[in-house]
Amino acid sequence: MVSPMSHDAKNTGIRERLGELCYNAGLLSPLQKMRAWWQKDLRILAYHRVMPVPDPEHYPFDMELISTTPEEFREQMLLIRERYRPMRLSDVAAAINAGENLPPDAVVITFDDGYDDNYRIVYPILKELGVPATFFISTGHIDSGRPYAYDWLVHMILLTGATRLELPELGMDLPMPASREERRTLAGRVLDRMKEISALAQAAMIQRLEDQWNMPSGHAYPADCRPMNWHQLREMRAAGLEIGSHGVNHWMLSKLPREELEREVFDSRDALLRELGPMPLLMSYPVGSNRAFDGQVIDVTRRAGFDLACSYISGTNPHPADNRYALYRIAVERYYGKAWFAALLAMPGIIGYQTPAHLASVDEAKPCSH
The missing domain is CATH 3.20.20.370 (Glycoside hydrolase/deacetylase)
Incomplete structure (x- = not known):
C-alpha cells in the first residue's frame, strides 16, 4: 500500500x-x-x-x-x-x-x-x-x-511475535510495543545504540534475533529489501x-x-x-x-x-x-x-x-x- x-x-x-x-x-x-x-x-x-x-x-x-x-x-x-x-x-x-x-x-x-x-x-x-x-x-x-542488516533488524522488530525485546548486548530488556509506530520508534533507538558496539557484535546480535524469532520462514527474503x-x-x-x-x-x-x-x-x-x-x-x-x-x-x-x-x-x-x-x-x-x-x-x-x-x-x- x-x-x-x-x-x-x-x-x-x-x-x-x-x-x-x-x-x-x-x-x-x-x-x-x-x-x-x-x-x-x-x-x-x-x-x-x-x-x-x-x-x-x-x-x-x-x-x-x-x-x-x-x-x-x-x-x-x-x-x-x-x-x-x-x-x-x-x-x-x-x-x-x-x-x-x-x-x-x-x-x-x-x-x-x-x-x-x-x-x-x-x-x-x-x-x-x-x-x-x-x-x-x-x-x-x-x-x-x-537484505542489509540494519534494515532487516527494523523489519524483524516490526513483525516479530515476541512479547519482549531482549538485547543484553545493548543492556536493553523491554516489552515489545503493540503498535507499528511505537515499534518503529523502538527500532530507531536500537539502531542508534547498537552503533556503539563492535561491528562483529552487531552482526552476531542480528543473527541471534533472526534465529530466535525464526525469521524469515524458509529463508525467503521479501522483494522489498x-x-x-x-x-x-x-x-x-x-x-x-x-x-x-x-x-x-x-x-x-x-x-x-x-x-x-x-x-x-x-x-x-x-x-x-x-x-x-x-x-x-x-x-x-x-x-x-x-x-x-x-x-x-x-x-x-x-x-x-x-x-x-x-x-x-x-x-x-x-x-x-x-x-x-x-x-x-x-x-x-x-x-x-x-x-x-x-x-x-x-x-x-x-x-x-x-x-x-x-x-x-x-x-x-x-x-x-x-
Missing part, C-alpha cells in the same frame, strides 16, 4: 520557511549566482532509496531509508541539470590529482547500499536526463542477495554510471579489528574489479559519521588504492583536496518538497541541517591529502 502523501509530514522550521520564501519570491537563482562568485564548494548529495512512499502501517522496513519519490527525484535531477554542474566523482578526483579547481556549482549525486530500486527507478531517470551518479554498494550483499545484482550493475556501468565500494558486509569499519577492516576494504575492491573491470576506486564508509571511520580506516582505504572517500557528515566541501578521504555530503530526505530541495542546493549552509556535534568532529580525518 502506498501513502497518498508524496512525502511525510514534518513540522516546518525557520530554515524550511526561509527556503520556501526565497523560492516563491524567485530569489534562489540570483542567490545561487551570488554564492557561486565567492564560494566554490563541492556539493555531494547522498541518497539511499527512491520509491513511492508506502503507508508506514503496512510497510515492514525502515522508512528512513526512503530518500524521495520517483517523481520528486526526476524534478531534482532536472533542477541540477539546468542550474548546476553535475559531475562524476571520478572527475572530482582527477581535478584534485591535477591540482585544478572545480567549476562553480559542482554537484555530485551518490547512492549508498545498493537497493534494486536504484536500478529499476533511479537508473532510467538518470539515463534519460544524462545526469551522472555514483552508486556505493556492499559487495557481499550483491553476491548473496541478502532486495539488493541489485552484478548483471544490473554491469549495465549501469556500461551506461556511464560509476560504481564504488560500501564495504563487503555494510559493517562500521571503525568498529572492526584491523584484520577484518582490511578484509572489508580490500575484498570489496577486488569484487568490484573482478565483476565490473578496471575503474576509478571510490569509497563510501558504511554509516559514515565519525563513529564509522577514523584515521586507521582512512589509512587502509588509501593503501587499497581508493582515490576518494565519502562520509555521511553533513556539509559541503570548500577544499575537497583537504578532506578527500572524508568528503562531506548533504543527505536528501523524503520530506523535502520542491522548494525546500531547491533552497537546500542554493543555500546549503543556511538551509541544511548540521551533523550533531558529537558526530561531526573527525580529528583523525583532517590530514587526508593524497
